[in-house]
Amino acid sequence: MATDKGGVIEHRAYARVGFLGNPSDVYNGRTISFSLGNFWASVRLEPSENLSILPHPVHDLVQFDSLPHLVSRLQSDGYYGGVRLLMAICRIFHNYCKDNGIHLHDGNFKLSYDTNIPRQTGLSGSSAIVCAALSCLLDFYQVRHLIKVEVRPNLILEAEKELGIVAGLQDRVAQVYGGLVYMDFNKKYMDAFGHGDYRRMDIDLLPPLYLIYAENPSDSGKVHSTVRQRWLNGEKFIISSMEEVAKIALEGRAALIEKDNEKLASLMNRNFDLRRQMFGDDALGDVNIEMVEVARQVGAASKFTGSGGAVVVFCPQGPSQAKLLEDACKTAGFVFMPIKVMPPFLNEIDLKTMSTT
Numbered sequence: 001m002a003t004d005k006g007g008v009i010e011h012r013a014y015a016r017v018g019f020l021g022n023p024s025d026v027y028n029g030r031t032i033s034f035s036l037g038n039f040w041a042s043v044r045l046e047p048s049e050n051l052s053i054l055p056h057p058v059h060d061l062v063q064f065d066s067l068p069h070l071v072s073r074l075q076s077d078g079y080y081g082g083v084r085l086l087m088a089i090c091r092i093f094h095n096y097c098k099d100n101g102i103h104l105h106d107g108n109f110k111l112s113y114d115t116n117i118p119r120q121t122g123l124s125g126s127s128a129i130v131c132a133a134l135s136c137l138l139d140f141y142q143v144r145h146l147i148k149v150e151v152r153p154n155l156i157l158e159a160e161k162e163l164g165i166v167a168g169l170q171d172r173v174a175q176v177y178g179g180l181v182y183m184d185f186n187k188k189y190m191d192a193f194g195h196g197d198y199r200r201m202d203i204d205l206l207p208p209l210y211l212i213y214a215e216n217p218s219d220s221g222k223v224h225s226t227v228r229q230r231w232l233n234g235e236k237f238i239i240s241s242m243e244e245v246a247k248i249a250l251e252g253r254a255a256l257i258e259k260d261n262e263k264l265a266s267l268m269n270r271n272f273d274l275r276r277q278m279f280g281d282d283a284l285g286d287v288n289i290e291m292v293e294v295a296r297q298v299g300a301a302s303k304f305t306g307s308g309g310a311v312v313v314f315c316p317q318g319p320s321q322a323k324l325l326e327d328a329c330k331t332a333g334f335v336f337m338p339i340k341v342m343p344p345f346l347n348e349i350d351l352k353t354m355s356t357t
């Protein structure tokens with residue numbers, strides 16, 4: 001966090017990679033995710049007379065060169081930017097504090113944001129904006145010590161649910177905790193504690209990984225809505241496949257600890273294959289499937305980082321294979337980069353609020 005003399009508060013929240021087990025987090029499963037240092041969103045809170053939420057000059061564009069410009073912009077980026085996310089977290093934060101007897105002073109603020117997370121690419125650009133905003137609110141109202149770390153991902157998710165975005169908790173957990181986290185969302189635990197069972201893991205257990213993405217925004221809410229409904233309807237195939245995806249995180253945790261790279265690679269591939277069977281190629285989109293295939297063609301293991309748009313790749317054969325991958329991505333027109341994992345970022349006040357380690 002940075003605070004200056006005028007009381008301005010700024011927080012960053014990083015993108016995240018759903019490494020194993022996603023999207024079973026949306027379905028009482030398990031995941032392993034980590035905080036991705038390559039991209040982040042930042043939110044700035046400035047004390048002020050009135051309360052205002054400032055639109056981002058690019059992401060919340062409302063002025064256009066022409067009608068065709070407006071139409072093509074909607075075509076590529078959809079109707080929404082980050083303003084609705086900031087408003088939603090303000091509302092959820094306020095209501096949570098009210099319901100839990102947490103007093104909020106009556107000062108006002110201006111809230112603005114920026115982000116370099118490629119838009120709607122399954123790198124959790126949406127919750128990064130919400131997470132950074134929540135951090136600003138915790139500090140502005142000086143209530144960080146009163147809101148447990150484990151509960152914060154719920155608040156971030158609630159803000160998005162409020163907007164009709166179907167999503168799970170894994171992004172938000174990785175963004176609140178930083179580092180590498182194993183998460184179990186089984187119903188029994190969730191019902192008993194109101195949040196998942198989150199275990200921090202050493203980031204050094206991860207092998208070198210690579211990120212591929214393409215400019216093809218996909219809406220996680222839309223991608224998930226049909227499968228979510230089929231799951232709620234009790235469709236056996238979806239339920240058993242999701243259970244298998246959740247098991248991948250469990251087995252992946254052991255594979256990471258044992259440094260069993262062969263196992264890790266096969267789990268990543270299986271994870272994607274199961275997603276493909278459940279969601280179908282139409283929902284996943286050609287470009288996304290091609291990214292996974294480009295990686296597989298050089299013998300690498302790959303899967304989506306989120307609901308689509310970006311792919312995480314593991315090259316078990318090392319740097320020579322990574323070079324082949326880089327060349328293949330260049331030819332296919334995909335962005336390729338080595339992944340930078342962010343270490344955990346909980347401070348002492350945060351850690352004191354936690355009931356688990």
Ligand SMILES: Nc1ncnc2c1ncn2[C@@H]1O[C@H](COP(=O)(O)OP(=O)(O)O)[C@@H](O)[C@H]1O
Nearest residue numbers: 059080081082119120121122124125126219220
């Ligand atoms: N880069 C961005 N800038 C502004 N708003 C964004 C950005 N990315 C996502 N959003 C907002 O979050 C919503 C949900 O995005 P989502 O499909 O979850 O993408 P992501 O995979 O990045 O989380 C979008 O409809 C939009 O309102």
Ligand SMILES: O=C(O)[C@H]1O[C@H](OP(=O)(O)O)[C@H](O)[C@@H](O)[C@@H]1O
Nearest residue numbers: 022023122124167168220306307
């Ligand atoms: O489908 C997934 O793997 C994830 O989809 C969403 O993330 P996004 O970055 O918006 O694509 C969702 O929020 C996650 O909980 C899912 O695991």
Ligand SMILES: [Mg+2]
Nearest residue numbers: 124126127220
């Ligand atoms: Mg999202």
